[in-house]
Amino acid sequence: MKTFLRILLLAALCGLGFWLWMILFPSPEKVVLKKIASLAATVTFSADASNITRAGKAGKLIGFFAVDAQIIFDAPGQTARTLSGRDEIRAAALAGFGGMPALQVRFLDVSVRIGADRQTADVSCTARANAGDRQDFGVQEMHFQLKQLDGDWLITRAETVKTLS
């Protein structure tokens, strides 16, 4: 019985150690997943969010992108547009956030592929966005490219994917 308890305690300690290891030193996949979830939270705001809050979110959004990042947007029924660099992204975010009553963004089916060099990552997901309190929503397949720069994973390219050509 004593031996059994000792083995059980050892197994529990091993499990705890593994859990702590995963918390303290997360895998790149987990870091990127967290980054994408954080991006969705950043661009989400409610109808009662003030202009200052919205401007703050637009400023925070820039932190997710590399200096020379590109956003290529080409969705059905929308005008194709390319944003290059943080300044253009910030300006577009400010205009977009200011013009919408509210925005809720969720990234679903997120799959992360870490490059062989462990410094780059490809992310595929489906973005679901609700603008305002309306029931109307849009879904769009997205592809992100991230790169580890100065210890932080930053988006270097974000583009819409045409599900139907």
Add this chain to the structure above:
Amino acid sequence: MIVCWQLSGSFRFNTCVFNVKQNSPFAQWLRVLTIGRRPKVTLTRIAVLVVTCFVTFKFILLPIRLEGISMQPTLRTGQVNFVNRLAYLRHAPRRGDIVSVRLAGPHVMLMKRIIGLPGETISFHAGRAYINGQPLDEPYVKFSCDWEHEPIPCGLDQYYVVGDNRSMPYEAHTQGRAERARIMGKLLL
């Protein structure tokens, strides 16, 4: 005289002991209702049921809830349905089938009707769909439509999918060529 038999391996004595209160007909009825006459068999049945449900609803029939207006009036927002993932094991998708087209994964899918098959050319004139220049009979399209579009050729691995509700402008309707790999299955109901 004492008679003795060797008990077979499968034989087990009933070791359940009930107190007087439990022996009442109500207690016995309650016990049978909750765990059955043979708890082991009941547990096995539950396990089989759970595994069957998991396999069925994860890999064979995907439960879905429909949202959006693009398939009206055939399908309405809020309807619950299933996607049969085994529908195209024996044959290729057919014209007129309502299929689910996956985006990045299975959590969000587009529900559309196949009107164009691989190798065909699809065009729209005066709101009517044409396949290789021949008008397509579509009794499921109930709303008026004024779409005009140049012929679009489908590749050898592509199906042209479109919704039944074509009352909105052509550009505002999500439609186009879907690769076979994106078609997850056929709508069941």
